[in-house]
Structures are given as structure tokens and as C-alpha cells.
Amino acid sequence: MNDSSDAPARSGRAARLDDVAVIAGVAKSTVSRVMSGEATLSVRAETRQRILAIAAELGYQPDSRARALRLRRTHTLGIVVPEIDNPAFGTIIRSAQKAAVARGYSLFISLADKDQPDGELYRRLVAGSRVDGVLVTTTSDPALVAELRRRAISYVLVNRESPGETASIIVDYVDGTVRAVAHLAGLGHRRLALISGPLGQYTGRKRLEGFRRGLAAAGLPFDPDLVAECNYGWEEAGDALAAMLSAPGGPPTAVCAANAVVASGTIARARRLGLAVPDDLSVVALLDGPLAAMSAPAITAMQYPFEELGRLAVNALIDNLEDDTEVAGRTLPPLGLAERESTYAIDPL
């Protein structure tokens, strides 16, 4: 009659600790200890085997909800990313997830967009202790950081910086941009343009800084007319180029584009306007992506260690969670420039 206790594996109900205990004829505390491989446990080998066998047979899996409640740990990390289509974020979340599961954690990915602003998503994530810690990739809003602090949620800023905040792991966009500019200058270009993302955002600011530093290093003047902002759109990038072609100081001979799609849009528009790439205009993407290699001409682009970034961030976060070690900031140097077909020496000797 009481068929709920003798065949839980067959019924729909998942097996619980207690089911195993009853069948094995021991207390559930014993089962719990055996299952978790407690070191200081004294139990006869025979008993241990019996428990393990029964647990396996019933397909017992500890209930993560109960576990989370008791342990005050969900073993889940959260990350919120803007635009999943951006290959850099794809790489980051892939490596972050991998690093997390390697250490027994799960990664909860949330996508921000217009009607799901990032701040709200972070709040959803941490509200009710859904995650043990978060990777912050979308914002460096000091208010958010302060809130995480207050709620005692561990966090790491990934590719973002916040004033007075050291828990920041970033990729060196300024150095990468400096190097891209150096490449172009080395090819003999003297009038370089920058088509950047929004200059109000972190990455936009960093790229502008790198652009200016690169110019200075090459002894070239900075012309504000050759800096344009766009929102990473393909058409938009073309518009920006078109506008710069009639700059008072003359058109640029090379442009640094924020990323591969901006570079692609720039190239497409250049061609439509009768400019050959790379012969009349060189283009380098300040951030590589699959599109760069698939374009014609293939686009020279700067590469960054995003995979390492995700991995380091997760490991720093987990270290902080488990050993309470301070998460130390790091900045990773660019991987290098993938030279493809979109840049050309202006004055071949």
C-alpha cells in the first residue's frame, strides 16, 4: 500500500536523502556524510558501499534548493551581458562558464536590452540571493557597485572600471589602440581617422585615449574632425566616413574602426563612394570578430585575450567567495594585430 517508500525511482518523485537512508537502514545524517565524502567520518566500508549503491540505484541527486538554503550558497555566479551578438561577449561568457563549471559552479547568464536595463537585471540576480557573486560587464555605475557592496555580494568588474574600485579585470584597449595606430603610421599614413563607439562609454573613452596616445607617439597631430562616434551600426559607420571625407584638413588615408562591423560598414561605404580599399583607404578594426576574416578584403584587426579574461574573472570571483581573498585587479595586454588585407603602405618605396 505504502508504495511511495519502496519504489521512488519508478515513481515520478525524485529520490530524497531520506529515501536512501530508510532503504539503507541508516540515519539520513549518515547518508549525507557519505555522499559528501566527509573526511572525518568513521563508517564501516560495508555500510558506505551499501549507501552508495542504493543512492546510485535510486538516482539520488541532492536537492539544490535545500542545499542552497542550508549552505547559504547557491554555487551559482551571475553575469549580465549587453548584446549577445557581440563576439567578444560570446567569448567571455563561453570561457566564464567553462571556468565556473570546472570549479563546481554554474553561470547564470542574463541578457540586457532596451526593456531589460542592466541595473534591473543585476538586481533580479542578486535579489533573494539567487547567485553568490556577479561578473559585471555592462556598467560601471558606481551606484550599482555600491549596492553590491552593501548587500555583501561578491563581484568582479569585467572590462569595466569604476572610480576607487580595484576589483577590475580588463583588457588593455588603450595599448591595443596605440599599437593599431602605430601599425598605420608605420605604413606611412599621416592622416588617421577614428570611428569609435559612443565616447561616453568606457570602451569609447579608452579607444579615444589610445588613439591620441598613438598619434602622439608617431609625432602626428590630432585632428578632432577626424574623430566620429557611432553606435556600432554598419550604416552609421558609413555615414561617419562620408562626413569625414570632406574634413577641412583633407580626407583621411586610414581609419581605425571600433570593431569589425564598423570597419565593414566603413569599407562598404568607401567603395560605394569610389574609394578602393586598401589602395585609397586603409582600415583597421580595433576589435577583431569573425566578420573581419570573412570580408573582402579581409580586415586587419586587433585581437584581445577575451577567453583569458572570462577565465580569470571567474576564478578571481570564486577565490574571493571561498577563501575570502581580495580580488586583485589586472589588465591584460592585447594579443596582437591580425594583419589581413585592409591596410596598405601609402608610399611603397
Place this chain on the structure above:
Amino acid sequence: MNDSSDAPARSGRAARLDDVAVIAGVAKSTVSRVMSGEATLSVRAETRQRILAIAAELGYQPDSRARALRLRRTHTLGIVVPEIDNPAFGTIIRSAQKAAVARGYSLFISLADKDQPDGELYRRLVAGSRVDGVLVTTTSDPALVAELRRRAISYVLVNRESPGETASIIVDYVDGTVRAVAHLAGLGHRRLALISGPLGQYTGRKRLEGFRRGLAAAGLPFDPDLVAECNYGWEEAGDALAAMLSAPGGPPTAVCAANAVVASGTIARARRLGLAVPDDLSVVALLDGPLAAMSAPAITAMQYPFEELGRLAVNALIDNLEDDTEVAGRTLPPLGLAERESTYAIDPL
């Protein structure tokens, strides 16, 4: 001395139900009821206001772990996707997440890859009741489906079918392919090729079926030499094209490529081999993506309602969870062919 009870909002500890109850001078059952807006509750308006005010002041958020344990519901749905870079999956998870949060759920996204095979990920997801239900997008492995059944986990197959399984919401790849073929045939093409993804996989099979049906509808013969398989690689697609150019029955004048990157690779190789696109070779992508519009020439491509797909799947899953309604299968027709620049009438009259 007992400073843990008077200022939980200031201390690091998150406020609990009990904190609110003690301060408000009521039992926690009352607070719980007020917070959840229980309909059949009789409580004085003044008491209710007081409780609400205190909860707000303390920043009380019910602990989701305790809630999940008691309610036996996590209000979280799981989805595992292969290759995040595929824009179709990006659209699906974006709309799925949006639909989920609109109904008070969260979406747990997991990324499959070589060392994280999908089956294992699904198991991680459902093990320990981490999620209430799953969206299955990577596999139609009957064993997995059977396991979900056995564990009494709700699920919906998204863009996958499994024998004997009706809980499947899909996009009509065969009709879309038929229509792409009809477009090409209407342009006067007589020798059409198919560069598909792996034919052993669901989408590959569907596209081959559509290709054959489209050919038959146009009264054209099917030539096995003009069907190639690739693993969605750009270079690979070019290799497939190159091989088909020397087919015994003559080279194709048009090719249906699995998706935008395959189409792009096909076009790039065609050009390298001296063929103009679209003049000498027309190319249509059987699945649109951002790359299609950014290529030169822009690639004509078939579009599907992936956004709707994700939304419908999530809603069906939640309906099933909450009202125990059977999830009914659906197949969504393609949105249509975006005609761009890569297809050309072979015999302009």
C-alpha cells in the same frame, strides 16, 4: 548589545521575513501573507501599511532559495544552446528570456561545446531541481527526452523534433527551403546546388528535404553531385563549391547555402576562382544573419520568425507548468525571402 535585530538594513545581513515581523510586531505568517498579496486575507489596513513600510525600509526580498524549497518551484527555466555565435540562437534566447521574465520566471542559459556536451548540461540543469522546465534546442536524443519525462521535468523541443513527441515548436525549414529553390528556379536557374550543414542533423535533413521538394515542384532533376555537406565553416563552404564546379553534369549556376556564413564562404571562393556573383553564380542563404546584409554583394536570404519561436516556446512551457496544459506542437512558416544582391536572373528577357 543585540544589534543584529535592530538594524539589519545597515548590517551586511539581508533582511528576513522574521526581521520584518518582529519590528512590525506581528507574526511572520502575517507578513508573508501581506507580502504575497493573498486574496482571502483579513488584516487591518493600518497593519498592512505598517508591514509594507517596514519591509520597504529594510529592503526585504524573500529569499529565493527558501521559497524554492517550500514551493517546490524555482521559477527558473533552463535552455542549452550550441554555439552562441549563431544569430538564430541569439534571437531565440533573447526572446525566450524576455517572455520568461514577463511571466515572472528567469531563464538559465547554458552553452554547449566540445567539452561540455549538451546531454551533460541538461543533466546538470535538471539535477537537483535547479529549474522547473527546459527548452531543448540542441538535441532530439530520445534518451534525453525519456529522462526528462521520467524525472517529471516539463520540456519543449525548440526547433527539434523527436519521434513520437508532440511537444515540439519549430520553424518550417522545409517550406523555407522550397521557397528559396522556387525563387532561384523562377530566375531561370536549372542547375541548383545545395551546400548544407551536416545531413545527419535535424536542420540538415530538413533542408535537404526542402531542396528536393523544391526541385520537384519546379520540375527540375535532383543531382546528388550537387549536394555537399559542411560543418558551417567559411573555408569549408568554399571547398564544397570548388568540388562541385567540376561535377560530371556541369557546374551549378546557383547555390543554396545553409546560412549566411556558408553563403559568404561560397561567394568568396567563387570570386577567387574567377566567377562573378551574382552574374555567373547566384547564391541564396537558407538562413539569414547579420552577415548577409553586410556582405558585398549583399546576400539574398530566407528569414524565419525566431523571435516568435522563443516566445511561444517559453509560454507553452510555463502554461504547461502552471496549468498543466499539454504543450501543443506548432510549426511556424518562414517570414519570407529577403531579396538582396546575390541572386540574378540567368536569362534576362
Place this chain on the structure above:
DNA sequence: TGGACGAAGGAAATCGTTTTCCTTTCTGAG
């Protein structure tokens, strides 16, 4: 004056673990 009923809220069980102490039972030394 009694009692019936609704209003307002409280006590305690429960969800499935983990963990802190216990309680037995054995073994071996004196």
C-alpha cells in the same frame, strides 16, 4: 446573558539538506 459568527492574526508543520552534538557498542589495557 448567552452564544454565534466574522475579523484579525498567530502557532507550528513543512520543504530537503547539513551539521553539531550525542549515544551506543566494541576493543584493549590495566
Place this chain on the structure above:
DNA sequence: CTCAGAAAGGAAAACGATTTCCTTCGTCCA
């Protein structure tokens, strides 16, 4: 033969919510 101490395991209290019953008033009517 006794007793200390180890070996083997058990009982019960958390963790923080929800929910099923209760209890206590106050009011109204007969």
C-alpha cells in the same frame, strides 16, 4: 573484571519561507 577511549552512527536543530489550521477578540442578535 573494569573502564577509557575509539568506532560507528543517530537525533535534532538549523536554513527562511509558505500554509494549514487554530485562537482570540469584538459585535450583534435573541
